[in-house]
Amino acid sequence: MRTANLLSAALLAACGGAAVAGTRPNVVVIYADDLGYGDLSCYGAHRVATPNVDNLARQGTRFVNAHAAAATSTPSRFSLLTGIYAFRQDGTGVANGDAAMIIPPECYTLADMFRDAGYATAAIGKWHLGLGSETGRQDWNKPLDATPADIGFDYSYIMAATADRVPCVFIEDGMVAHHDARHPIEVSYTRPFEGVETYRDDPSLAYKQQSSHGHDMAVVNGIGRIGYMKGGGSALWRDEDIADSIAAHAVRFIERQDGRPFFLYLATNDIHVPRQPHERFRGKSPMGLRGEAILQFDWTVGRVLEALELTGQLGNTLVIVSSDNGPVVDDGYRDKAGELLGDHKPWGGMRGGKYSAFEAGTRVPLIVSWPGAVAAGEVSEALVSQVDLFRSLAAIIGGTVPDGAARDSRDHSSALLGIDPEGREWVVEQGYALAVRTGEWKYVAPSDYPAVVPWGADVETGCDTVPQLFRIGNEHDNVAGRCPDVARRLQALLDAVVAGDR
Ligand code: NG6
């Protein structure tokens, strides 16, 4: 508490006292899926306009050296919510839709921290962290026996995994939303269901999107998925409505808070595959479905900001917009994302992308806004990692983190609030290899994993059997041989982090 009060005092002094001393802001994290560093107009994109996100950046601070903890969804989200590097726990790779809860109930999470500080908490949107107590054994027709409520979320309205994985239904407070008793749901990631045709049986069933790789099992709403599914009936989502459902539930949650502070973890489905935005966005981007999904993401941000404004809470809400990992173009559907890119660069000029240990894997957009407390229209070069959101937000709201919790999270609240221009000395990036970067250097530890994603996505993994050392800004010139001391020092740093000593 004491540190937090001191911090608030310093912060208020730094900001001319505009925020009200002692008020605890609401916190809204809007977490995009696969949105690249170069995908927003406030980050330099000019083939797509994102006015709502840009507006937020004008009200707040935009970070240019912010990192997700990992280059795919499950481990990134795990780290954000636990303050622990995902490589410390087995089974934190990209999760299937029938995975059991990956964050165990006894783990103290970011949501627990908010809840214990008196906040109302909600997880809305993409979950991808497992549900139920046993993998593959969930009964999707009954209340699930392990849910986000067990790790601190009072309310949840979520997709179990990704839109390209079954089950294709929303789950509200641990039960399939609008469950259709006439069409009981069965899910399997190992065998098809008798009498239910799959994409492999008849690809023409997937009349909305054809697969480029994978996504050849269940077909729901004319789109092939990963995993098999039976039933669902009227509970099945229509992909075109996913963003609307997520935004509507987020807005409702905001509207229902009656003066009590709240923490909203709003994870959008955009811009993950299958990119199937609502009809009203169709034809609105020269980049086709991927561009339209970005427009839809921006629309969601607008809806949330509007709800905050209409309920009079914008001034007292800390809004964070970021992404779970870097961008990918062809991620398994023939949606012309690559063909229509033109000169748009989702990777923002960096090497790699989603899945990669190169910079574009984890360097993501990050915008922080809190009117009166976070400087407006600033750009911060501070090195920051999402693993630090846990302790940083705890410091900002005066929350308590119990001993042993959030072991890898550090309080960099002053960087997040735009006061400290430096942030971390180093950031760990998890792809198929571990990497660490400082302000000046990027080091990728040696790995036997293939140099290019082996299952179809055209992405360099950043893996090599030899140590790689780059100067930030040039990931093509490996200087490990020329600067062996730096490479050794950064490998030793990684070793210490893995051992839990740093
Ligand atoms: C891959 C999927 C990809 C995407 C990814 C997870 C195939 C061929 N590819 O296995 O489409 O779902 O997993 O993405 O199935 S993430 O952003 O949720 O981590």
Ligand code: CA
């Ligand atoms: Ca993702």
